[in-house]
Amino acid sequence: MIDPRITYSIPWNIFLITAGSTIMALALKGIAFQHAFIPGGIFGVASLVYFASGLSRISIWFLLFNIPLFIIAWKFISKRFLLYSLYAMLFFTGIYAVLDVNFQIHDQLYAAITCGVLSGLGTGIVLRSLGSNGGLDVIGVLFYQKFNIGLGKFYFFFNLLLYAFSFVFFDKDLVIASIIMIFCASFTMDYALSMFSQRKVVLMISDKPKEISAMVNQQFRMGSTLLNGVGGYSGTPKQIVLTVINNIQLKRLEEIVFTIDPAALFIAENTFSVIGSNVGRRKIY
Numbered sequence: 001m002i003d004p005r006i007t008y009s010i011p012w013n014i015f016l017i018t019a020g021s022t023i024m025a026l027a028l029k030g031i032a033f034q035h036a037f038i039p040g041g042i043f044g045v046a047s048l049v050y051f052a053s054g055l056s057r058i059s060i061w062f063l064l065f066n067i068p069l070f071i072i073a074w075k076f077i078s079k080r081f082l083l084y085s086l087y088a089m090l091f092f093t094g095i096y097a098v099l100d101v102n103f104q105i106h107d108q109l110y111a112a113i114t115c116g117v118l119s120g121l122g123t124g125i126v127l128r129s130l131g132s133n134g135g136l137d138v139i140g141v142l143f144y145q146k147f148n149i150g151l152g153k154f155y156f157f158f159n160l161l162l163y164a165f166s167f168v169f170f171d172k173d174l175v176i177a178s179i180i181m182i183f184c185a186s187f188t189m190d191y192a193l194s195m196f197s198q199r200k201v202v203l204m205i206s207d208k209p210k211e212i213s214a215m216v217n218q219q220f221r222m223g224s225t226l227l228n229g230v231g232g233y234s235g236t237p238k239q240i241v242l243t244v245i246n247n248i249q250l251k252r253l254e255e256i257v258f259t260i261d262p263a264a265l266f267i268a269e270n271t272f273s274v275i276g277s278n279v280g281r282r283k284i285y
């Protein structure tokens with residue numbers, strides 16, 4: 001886990017935004033633009049307007065559509081979030097406008113998958129910062145903070161409407177390829193957001209709970225909790241050890257537990273939202 005002092009520092013957030021925005025611009029200009037794919041979100045709306053009307057550039061439409069969204073960010077989220085998102089939007093718009101790149105992927109399906117993976121990776125990297133890519137991310141973050149509506153669900157319903165509208169004006173195969181691209185992007189974005197944050201909730205049922213708890217504290221420098229339980233068959237009171245660790249530590253913990261008590265029961269479950277204590281710091285935009 002990265003030190004919170006680093007994750008909240010300006011250089012680290014600028015690095016994430018710059019790297020993620022560059023990857024996104026390369027994918028969208030080098031692949032999506034060449035195949036006239038319709039990206040999701042506000043950039044997708046800008047692309048739809050551009051390909052439907054041929055007026056101005058996609059980057060100009062994207063900039064114009066972002067203006068009211070940044071007013072919302074300023075008023076309802078935070079000044080810091082706005083400034084980081086503004087930098088992300090301006091950097092992305094600028095680099096997209098000046099890039100002259102073509103990945104030369106001619107097969108439409110291969111292009112959709114590749115563009116989706118790269119753009120999703122870029123989006124996920126930016127969203128690991130204290131800002132966003134601008135556009136739809138501003139509304140997505142606001143809805144998540146206010147109403148606990150997940151970014152993935154919000155993007156899904158917005159893009160569902162966008163592509164339903166696109167079917168009216170564009171070739172059906174092109175729209176379907178764009179949907180494949182967005183599906184790959186969403187999957188990759190979720191992975192990029194969780195790959196360094198995924199934790200395991202571990203329950204250990206044993207006749208030696210205090211020894212196991214002590215080893216968890218000593219070996220991993222992690223806290224543990226003793227829960228009171230009762231054996232369903234024997235009726236014997238038991239103490240259950242609960243802790244939260246990362247994927248890398250899981251196998252080591254398993255070996256420690258069964259070394260102490262070969263008859264222990266070891267239960268591990270995935271969890272994606274663990275904040276507080278020394279596990280993870282709450283992200284405040």
